[in-house]
Amino acid sequence: MVLADAGSQVTLWARRQELVDAVNTTHENPDYLPGVRLPESVRATTDPAEALAGADFAVLVVPSQTLRDNLAAWAPLIEPQTVLVSLMKGIELGTAKRMSEVIDEVTKVGPERVAVVSGPNLAREIANRQPAASVVACVDEAVAKRLQAACHTPYFRPYTNTDVVGCELGGAVKNVIGLAVGMAAGMGLGDNTKATLITRGLAETTRLGEVLGADPHTFAGLAGMGDLVATCSSPLSRNNTFGMNLGRGMSLAETIAATRQTAEGVKSCESVLDLARRNGVDMPIVEAVVDVVHNGRPTQEALQTLMSRSAKAERR
Ligand SMILES: NC(=O)c1ccc[n+]([C@@H]2O[C@H](COP(=O)([O-])OP(=O)(O)OC[C@H]3O[C@@H](n4cnc5c(N)ncnc54)[C@H](O)[C@@H]3O)[C@@H](O)[C@H]2O)c1
Ligand SMILES: O=P(O)(O)OC[C@H](O)CO
Numbered sequence: 001m002v003l004a005d006a007g008s009q010v011t012l013w014a015r016r017q018e019l020v021d022a023v024n025t026t027h028e029n030p031d032y033l034p035g036v037r038l039p040e041s042v043r044a045t046t047d048p049a050e051a052l053a054g055a056d057f058a059v060l061v062v063p064s065q066t067l068r069d070n071l072a073a074w075a076p077l078i079e080p081q082t083v084l085v086s087l088m089k090g091i092e093l094g095t096a097k098r099m100s101e102v103i104d105e106v107t108k109v110g111p112e113r114v115a116v117v118s119g120p121n122l123a124r125e126i127a128n129r130q131p132a133a134s135v136v137a138c139v140d141e142a143v144a145k146r147l148q149a150a151c152h153t154p155y156f157r158p159y160t161n162t163d164v165v166g167c168e169l170g171g172a173v174k175n176v177i178g179l180a181v182g183m184a185a186g187m188g189l190g191d192n193t194k195a196t197l198i199t200r201g202l203a204e205t206t207r208l209g210e211v212l213g214a215d216p217h218t219f220a221g222l223a224g225m226g227d228l229v230a231t232c233s234s235p236l237s238r239n240n241t242f243g244m245n246l247g248r249g250m251s252l253a254e255t256i257a258a259t260r261q262t263a264e265g266v267k268s269c270e271s272v273l274d275l276a277r278r279n280g281v282d283m284p285i286v287e288a289v290v291d292v293v294h295n296g297r298p299t300q301e302a303l304q305t306l307m308s309r310s311a312k313a314e315r316r
Contacts, residue, residue: 004039013051020044064090089171091271112140118171119222120230166218175265177201178231178239186247238263
């Protein structure tokens with residue numbers, strides 16, 4: 001919708017024929033965004049070759065853990081001019097790779113043809129055309145500027161950045177911190193606890209980012225603090241809601257059953273922790289989330305562990 005509103009002809013790929021038919025005939029995606037009328041210049045197809053033919057940009061947005069397999073099938077269809085754009089906010093399990101790394105590894109297009117869009121961009125609010133800003137990141141600034149122009153609308157304001165690593169880490173780790181903040185809210189804890197988790201969550205994200213070569217300033221921007229604040233304060237956030245259900249005492253199985261859409265932090269908390277450990281970075285909040293989500297640790301115990309860590313300087 002954003003790309004179409006900015007003037008592009010958009011072809012949406014989807015797996016199910018009935019959803020494609022609904023988008024093409026009613027201009028609505030009834031399963032994911034009911035009540036939102038899509039521009040008529042958005043067409044849908046089940047054929048990836050049709051979606052990719054002649055594309056200036058291919059915007060990739062599937063659950064992060066499914067990207068590699070999907071992309072392997074699409075790679076032969078990607079034309080030499082096409083820039084690959086990731087909207088995904090996850091880290092791959094097993095490899096601990098960011099999505100742009102997976103894209104480059106599978107397609108071999110080179111980092112200059114891989115871009116990332118990340119920021120406080122809850123889909124439902126964007127679909128309602130509420131004002132929002134975002135970051136368009138690519139190591140090649142000229143490519144970032146082209147993509148910025150392609151998604152700039154009166155309600156969507158993209159800023160360019162060349163720090164792909166920082167933008168992607170900001171997006172992936174905020175989902176995990178969103179789970180932690182949701183858990184605290186579900187436990188009935190108040191704003192001091194939530195603000196502490198948000199701020200120290202950003203501190204551990206920045207610590208990881210610096211070791212991986214990101215610009216620490218990125219984490220104070222839209223793809224860092226901006227996205228973290230949106231996710232940690234919104235009832236629309238799947239990660240926040242997922243955490244809240246766990247904090248209220250629902251089991252993991254019940255919480256998964258209650259979650260219709262992708263809450264990336266549930267899987268990515270493990271891969272973020274893996275990435276941190278590979279790089280010798282301490283991420284205690286991420287570790288606590290993994291303990292609760294994957295090791296069945298009660299939220300109260302995980303919180304106690306966090307609060308009983310040794311006292312230290314705020315910056316180290
Ligand atoms: N929804 C948001 O507000 C938002 C905002 C910014 C970024 N993101 C990111 O976008 C990514 C996708 O999330 P979403 O919100 O679109 O999730 P979603 O659950 O709403 O939609 C996921 C889509 O992927 C499809 N899908 C599921 N498994 C698939 C597979 N194996 N192969 C191909 N398609 C598959 C589903 O059918 C669905 O259409 C995530 O990384 C998320 O962090 C989401
Ligand atoms: O619903 P969430 O938790 O995946 O958050 C959505 C977006 O990432 C916010 O920018």
